[in-house]
Amino acid sequence: MKLCDIHTHILPSIDDGPDTIQETVEIIKLSSIQNVFNIVATPHKKDVNESGTIGKIQELITELRSIIVHDGLDINILLGMENHVDDKLSEDIKKGNALSINNSRFILVEMPYTTDLGDSEQNLLNVQKLGYVPVIAHPERMEIFQKDPGLLRKFVSNGMLTQITSGSLIGKFGDDAKTYAESIFIEDIGHVLSSDTHRAAGWRAPDLLQGYELLKGVLGTRKATHIVCTNPLNIINNSAVIKFR
Numbered sequence: 001m002k003l004c005d006i007h008t009h010i011l012p013s014i015d016d017g018p019d020t021i022q023e024t025v026e027i028i029k030l031s032s033i034q035n036v037f038n039i040v041a042t043p044h045k046k047d048v049n050e051s052g053t054i055g056k057i058q059e060l061i062t063e064l065r066s067i068i069v070h071d072g073l074d075i076n077i078l079l080g081m082e083n084h085v086d087d088k089l090s091e092d093i094k095k096g097n098a099l100s101i102n103n104s105r106f107i108l109v110e111m112p113y114t115t116d117l118g119d120s121e122q123n124l125l126n127v128q129k130l131g132y133v134p135v136i137a138h139p140e141r142m143e144i145f146q147k148d149p150g151l152l153r154k155f156v157s158n159g160m161l162t163q164i165t166s167g168s169l170i171g172k173f174g175d176d177a178k179t180y181a182e183s184i185f186i187e188d189i190g191h192v193l194s195s196d197t198h199r200a201a202g203w204r205a206p207d208l209l210q211g212y213e214l215l216k217g218v219l220g221t222r223k224a225t226h227i228v229c230t231n232p233l234n235i236i237n238n239s240a241v242i243k244f245r
């Protein structure tokens with residue numbers, strides 16, 4: 001099976017991902033060994049806007065692609081962004097300061113790390129009004145959804161998608177995140193599994209294959225394959241995502 005990873009921090013010296021391009025290449029090789037054929041670099045928007053530029057991250061993607069060709073790796077590197085949900089997000093999209101996943105209609109969004117919803121619902125609605133489909137990054141790790149799972153159900157029924165992190169299924173983010181991740185999948189409101197890789201070694205190293213194996217145990221092979229292979233591939237190709245409810 002060809003895995004597709006739509007949430008990673010692999011660009012060097014941009015955010016809290018790797019410091020060097022050597023480590024980036026190491027992450028790519030480790031992902032490739034795990035059968036990942038497409039990997040989307042999703043640096044935090046805030047870091048890109050504050051300490052870099054969109055041009056800089058595009059240049060890094062070009063540089064990585066030539067290294068991949070040189071090293072004979074069979075993997076595709078694409079660009080996206082992890083976009084913090086705030087009242088500037090829709091403006092930033094319009095200005096080109098916030099990027100969707102591989103220029104598709106799907107945009108990776110990160111909710112505030114708080115239990116206060118604030119204007120987030122309206123901010124997400126504004127993004128949807130621009131024609132984008134928000135993909136909510138790791139809801140299983142967010143207190144706002146852990147405390148109110150009904151909110152996530154509501155977001156999904158309003159047309160948003162969810163991206164669960166493989167490390168949560170593995171137990172790297174604690175028992176609560178693991179249990180909630182499994183229940184999101186069992187409830188059929190989990191659409192994509194990604195690694196949210198940050199480093200080449202340690203607990204944030206690539207682990208999507210291990211997550212896929214665990215997800216098979218939760219949902220069976222057919223659904224797990226939709227979530228780790230088909231759906232993320234459809235997202236990068238700007239095609240419809242398979243939903244189970």
Ligand SMILES: [Fe+2]
Binds near residue numbers: 137
């Ligand atoms: Fe992330």
